[in-house]
Amino acid sequence: MCRTTTKAISVNESTKRSKSDLVAIKRDVKDLAMELMGEYLSWEWTFKFNNNKSRMGVCRYGRKRSIEVSEFYLKWGMPWSVIQNTTRHEVSHAVAIERYGRDAAGHGPLWKRVAVELGADPKACGDTKTLLPDAAFNWILECRECGTRIRYHRKPKVAKNPQNYSHANCSRGCFKIVKRYRK
Ligand SMILES: [Zn+2]
Numbered sequence: 450m451c452r453t454t455t456k457a458i459s460v461n462e463s464t465k466r467s468k469s470d471l472v473a474i475k476r477d478v479k480d481l482a483m484e485l486m487g488e489y490l491s492w493e494w495t496f497k498f499n500n501n502k503s504r505m506g507v508c509r510y511g512r513k514r515s516i517e518v519s520e521f522y523l524k525w526g527m528p529w530s531v532i533q534n535t536t537r538h539e540v541s542h543a544v545a546i547e548r549y550g551r552d553a554a555g556h557g558p559l560w561k562r563v564a565v566e567l568g569a570d571p572k573a574c575g576d577t578k579t580l581l582p583d584a585a586f587n588w589i590l591e592c593r594e595c596g597t598r599i600r601y602h603r604k605p606k607v608a609k610n611p612q613n614y615s616h617a618n619c620s621r622g623c624f625k626i627v628k629r630y631r632k
Pocket residue numbers: 538542555556573574
């Protein structure tokens with residue numbers, strides 16, 4: 450039988466940036482983006498910060514064209530090496546689309562060529578959520594059998610009765626809550 454633990458754990462928030470550090474890194478990201486955009490792109494593109502929790506950066510190339518970097522990731526201590534690469538990666542998407550058209554969307558050879566030119570690692574970005582520390586999530590559930598942790602920003606359905614859900618990967622374990630959002 451599984452018992453549910455609902456006690457909130459104390460989280461290590463050491464990776465979280467201070468307000469002044471956040472202001473400083475935002476300025477650096479914006480400076481880098483503006484420099485690259487000024488050199489490689491037309492005036493059609495704008496740069497902005499968003500608060501996306503699942504993606505560190507995005508290039509929007511619909512009617513409104515923008516390059517966006519997530520402030521959420523900056524706040525949660527993403528190192529400069531990662532952030533600057535993300536910024537170059539997203540600007541590279543914009544440059545590839547402007548030069549070669551929409552066929553160059555995605556991480557194909559045309560984008561790769563541009564990425565190298567702009568100093569980005571010419572690889573598709575993996576799941577950026579995995580880079581976030583536990584403290585960045587509001588809910589964390591752990592399989593009692595194999596210890597696998599699943600992290601959520603919003604309260605998942607399974608959090609209501611975690612002992613009733615079995616972990617699909619090991620099929621034996623059920624879940625316990627190791628962190629829950631405290632108001
Ligand atoms: Zn990409």
